[in-house]
Amino acid sequence: MNKELEHRFVTELENNQNIVHKVCTLYTNDRDSHNDLFQEITIQLWKAYPKFRGDAKFSTWMYRVALNTAITLYRKSKKRVQTQDYDSVIFKIKTDEYDDTEEKQLKLMYDAVKQLGDIDKALVFLYLEDKDYAEISETLGITEVNARVKMNRVKNKLRTILNP
Amino acid sequence: MMDELELLKKDWQNKEEHLPKLSYDQIYKMIWKKSSSIVKWIFYISLIEFVFWAGINIVFSDPESMQELKAMHIYNVMMVLNFVNYGVILYFIYKFYKNYRKISFTDSSKKLMRTILDVKKTVTQYVWFNLIIFAITMIISIYGVLIFGPQGKEIIASAMQDGNEATFWFLVITVSIVFTAVLLVLIWLFYKLLYGILLKRLKENYNDLKKLEV
Numbered sequence: 001m002n003k004e005l006e007h008r009f010v011t012e013l014e015n016n017q018n019i020v021h022k023v024c025t026l027y028t029n030d031r032d033s034h035n036d037l038f039q040e041i042t043i044q045l046w047k048a049y050p051k052f053r054g055d056a057k058f059s060t061w062m063y064r065v066a067l068n069t070a071i072t073l074y075r076k077s078k079k080r081v082q083t084q085d086y087d088s089v090i091f092k093i094k095t096d097e098y099d100d101t102e103e104k105q106l107k108l109m110y111d112a113v114k115q116l117g118d119i120d121k122a123l124v125f126l127y128l129e130d131k132d133y134a135e136i137s138e139t140l141g142i143t144e145v146n147a148r149v150k151m152n153r154v155k156n157k158l159r160t161i162l163n164p
Numbered sequence: 165m166m167d168e169l170e171l172l173k174k175d176w177q178n179k180e181e182h183l184p185k186l187s188y189d190q191i192y193k194m195i196w197k198k199s200s201s202i203v204k205w206i207f208y209i210s211l212i213e214f215v216f217w218a219g220i221n222i223v224f225s226d227p228e229s230m231q232e233l234k235a236m237h238i239y240n241v242m243m244v245l246n247f248v249n250y251g252v253i254l255y256f257i258y259k260f261y262k263n264y265r266k267i268s269f270t271d272s273s274k275k276l277m278r279t280i281l282d283v284k285k286t287v288t289q290y291v292w293f294n295l296i297i298f299a300i301t302m303i304i305s306i307y308g309v310l311i312f313g314p315q316g317k318e319i320i321a322s323a324m325q326d327g328n329e330a331t332f333w334f335l336v337i338t339v340s341i342v343f344t345a346v347l348l349v350l351i352w353l354f355y356k357l358l359y360g361i362l363l364k365r366l367k368e369n370y371n372d373l374k375k376l377e378v
Contacts, residue, residue: 010192010196017191021183022176038186039194044269046195051270068269071369073201109172118365119372120205122273127169129174141272145374146273155169162168 012058019062026121027070041069041133064139071118112161120154201268210287217294237306249297256290277370299344306340
């Protein structure tokens with residue numbers, strides 16, 4: 001029974017690992033921290049898995065646990081080292097597919113998102129993942145109206161970062 | 165801005181192929197690793213807290229100290245204090261355990277942060293309670309030593325001889341208050357620092373969500 005649970009969990013996580021990787025990409029700046037956070041999220045997912053009823057989609061449930069772990073996890077390095085080498089691997093944009101200005105714009109956008117606070121990042125992440133405000137508000141534990149208000153503020157913040 | 169975010173969204177969703185890929189075995193190994201989350205840290209610190217303060221009580225309850233207390237006629241007061249102390253400690257451990265169990269990473273972010281902060285609050289209250297008990301014990305002990313202790317009698321007698329009894333008592337009270345206050349501030353600073361480092365970010369994030377409601 002336990003073996004079966006383990007197998008089911010690992011298989012589901014293996015199939016949905018992109019969600020966790022994307023959270024790690026947003027919340028960390030280097031490969032080691034990325035792996036640390038991935039591991040911590042995996043532990044939290046596994047701990048919560050017996051309570052996962054299956055009435056929600058596994059991926060929806062994952063978003064919540066992954067973001068919660070990223071938001072509450074204790075990180076030693078207070079200074080955010082701007083290591084672009086890892087980002088540029090992850091956020092690699094194929095030059096021949098886009099024109100130069102669009103590439104530059106995207107790069108600036110990603111950098112701006114990385115400068116946001118933990119909660120703002122969570123909001124942007126869910127937005128980028130095409131989640132509606134109902135799901136965003138439920139995940140964060142705020143009302144839908146407040147989620148919209150907050151999203152507008154985040155957009156303003158991004159605008160300020162992009163056009164100082 | 166709207167367009168730029170939409171652009172980002174499109175790019176973001178096309179990016180999956182660049183993400184790392186872990187194998188089944190790599191993930192399987194991870195589920196048995198130890199968590200390093202802040203919740204774990206708070207749990208361990210709290211355990212140390214409970215053991216430390218309970219330990220202090222036990223250390224000061226040896227038969228010799230008991231005899232001394234009896235000789236100083238503060239035995240009964242101290243016993244009542246001890247009794248209350250243990251009762252309250254048990255209550256705190258129960259409350260801590262109950263709150264700790266409530267922590268769930270499947271709750272909404274706000275609720276999760278609230279429960280973590282509640283656990284921390286219980287521990288802080290526990291520490292404050294112990295500090296108050298500690299201060300009361302100190303004051304009763306000083307009183308006991310001065311009134312009933314052999315050296316205390318001498319000290320008072322010599323103070324009387326010099327004829328400045330009021331000044332003497334004033335000094336005793338001032339010194340005990342200052343001493344207790346300094347001790348309390350030091351311990352308070354220690355906790356402020358400890359939880360400050362651990363929970364600063366969490367608190368900021370919690371307030372970030374909380375301030376929307378105003």
